[in-house]
Amino acid sequence: MVNTKVKLCGIEIDNPVIPASGTFGYGYEFAEIYDINILGSFSCKGTTGEERFGNPTPRIAETEGGMINSVGLQNPGVDRVISEELPKLRECFNKKIVANVSGFSIGEYVETARKMAMQDEVGWLEINISCPNVHGGGMSFGTDASCAADVTRAVKCVSDKPVIMKLSPNVTDIVEIAKACEDAGADAVALINTIQAMRLDLKTRKPILANVMGGLSGSAVFPVALRMVYQVAKAVRIPVVGMGGISTSEDVLEMMMAGATAVEVGAANLVNPFACKDIIEGLPSAMKKYGISDLNEIIGAAI
Numbered sequence: 001m002v003n004t005k006v007k008l009c010g011i012e013i014d015n016p017v018i019p020a021s022g023t024f025g026y027g028y029e030f031a032e033i034y035d036i037n038i039l040g041s042f043s044c045k046g047t048t049g050e051e052r053f054g055n056p057t058p059r060i061a062e063t064e065g066g067m068i069n070s071v072g073l074q075n076p077g078v079d080r081v082i083s084e085e086l087p088k089l090r091e092c093f094n095k096k097i098v099a100n101v102s103g104f105s106i107g108e109y110v111e112t113a114r115k116m117a118m119q120d121e122v123g124w125l126e127i128n129i130s131c132p133n134v135h136g137g138g139m140s141f142g143t144d145a146s147c148a149a150d151v152t153r154a155v156k157c158v159s160d161k162p163v164i165m166k167l168s169p170n171v172t173d174i175v176e177i178a179k180a181c182e183d184a185g186a187d188a189v190a191l192i193n194t195i196q197a198m199r200l201d202l203k204t205r206k207p208i209l210a211n212v213m214g215g216l217s218g219s220a221v222f223p224v225a226l227r228m229v230y231q232v233a234k235a236v237r238i239p240v241v242g243m244g245g246i247s248t249s250e251d252v253l254e255m256m257m258a259g260a261t262a263v264e265v266g267a268a269n270l271v272n273p274f275a276c277k278d279i280i281e282g283l284p285s286a287m288k289k290y291g292i293s294d295l296n297e298i299i300g301a302a303i
Contacts, residue, residue, distance in 0.1 A: 002287045003294040004280075006040075008239060008262045009162035009187045011096060011123050013040035016252065016295060017280050020243055020266035021046050021100035021126065021166075022071065026085040030269075031092035034277050043098040043126055043264060044081075044089075047116065049108040051077035056210040061199040066218020066245070067267055068197050070211040073102050078112045086121055096123025098164070101155075110154050117159040125161050127151060130168040130193045142168035142193075145180035152184035162187035164241060169228060170196050178232040190241035190264065191232060192225045218267040219245045226258050233259020234303050247271075249279050249286035259300040 004015040019030075021043040030036050054074030061068040075081065089097070099116040103109035113125050129142035129151055141147045148165065155163050165181040167174055169192035178189045194215025199208045207213075225244025233240045242260030246252060247268040255263050268275035292298055 002284050002292065003296070004283055004287075006261055006295055006299075008041075008241070009124060009164070011162070013095070013262065014038075015040045015280050015283060016256065016260070016262040017276055017283075018042055018098060018241070018262055018264045019269055019276050020264035021098075021128070022069075023266045023269040026081070026089055027097070028088045028092050030273060033273060036093055037095060038277055038280055039095070040262060040280075041095055041098055041123065042093075043100045044085075045075055046073050046100045046102040046128055047075050047078050047081050047112060048073055048102050048104075049078055049112045051075070051080070058208060058210055059214070061208040061214065063197070063199055063216065063218075063220070065220030066216055067270070068199060068209065068214040068216050069194070070209045070214030072211070078115050082115060082119060086119060090121060093121075097121050098124045098126045100126045100128055100166070102128045103151075106151055106154050109151055110158055113155045113163075114158040117161045122161055124164055124188075125155065125159055126164045126166050126190055127155055128166045128193070130166070130170075140168055140170070142166075142177060143171050145176050148177050149180040149184035152181045152186045156185040164188040164190050166193055167191040167232075168193050169224065169244075174228050175231050175235045178236050182236045182238050186238060188239040188241060188261075189232060189236065190243065192221070192228050192244045195221055195224065217245070219247055221245045222251060226255060229255060229260050230258040230302065233300055247275065247279075249282035252279060252283065253286060253290065253292065253298065256295060257298050257301040259303055261299055 055072030197216035222245030229242040239261040242255040243264035
């Protein structure tokens with residue numbers, strides 16, 4: 001027997017595999033095709049204070065080894081998530097979820113996080129700081145260490161649940177941002193979010209995405225994500241949740257060896273809705289292949 005259980009911020013999960021925000025809806029959609037209780041947890045769709053329709057279409061562009069999206073945080077708003085989405089989830093999932101929170105001002109982060117932290121289903125808050133700061137000229141909170149720290153401190157004041165800060169890779173030094181979040185009280189950091197990218201339509205000679213640029217995800221970004229997880233895990237004392245291009249059980253092991261305590265699977269869910277199920281079911285054999293009896297033994301092994 002092998003042990004796939006890990007503890008994320010003090011909460012034990014059956015395995016380290018967590019579907020990433022924006023690729024798994026609110027969970028119950030996937031529960032129609034398999035028992036999602038096989039998951040370690042899952043990160044719900046990014047939630048903001050008010051309802052958002054998102055960006056204009058087209059929002060998706062395919063690319064070699066991945067995809068570029070510019071969905072724009074489409075969601076019904078925190079109050080409807082609590083009143084409509086979570087009750088549906090409650091009927092098919094009996095574990096704690098990761099509540100992904102987004103915002104365009106510190107006040108919006110705080111209020112949305114406060115409401116989500118009060119829900120019994122929520123085990124962790126995952127704070128997406130890749131959103132543009134509307135009060136700071138549109139610069140992303142996650143591209144400035146002091147801004148990232150300000151959001152961290154503000155959210156920690158209203159949550160008794162562990163706070164995981166989700167970091168943007170579109171920075172010069174992601175380690176600086178991670179350390180600022182740690183110093184401000186973050187319980188963990190999650191990385192990486194998507195990498196800014198674009199594609200052109202050769203016939204129209206214009207950008208494919210209506211928003212011109214979007215976020216690249218998929219297997220193409222895995223080596224970049226692995227590098228950043230390794231760098232951050234070396235520099236901080238809090239847990240790291242690794243994500244970016246994970247699609248196999250072996251990817252999970254590699255990401256954990258780089259320093260991740262848990263992992264999130266994103267774009268793979270959009271290609272294969274059974275991706276997380278397949279990864280979890282394949283973990284024991286992959287562990288045996290590489291002589292691993294307990295996943296906890298390999299966290300940060302490369303470091």
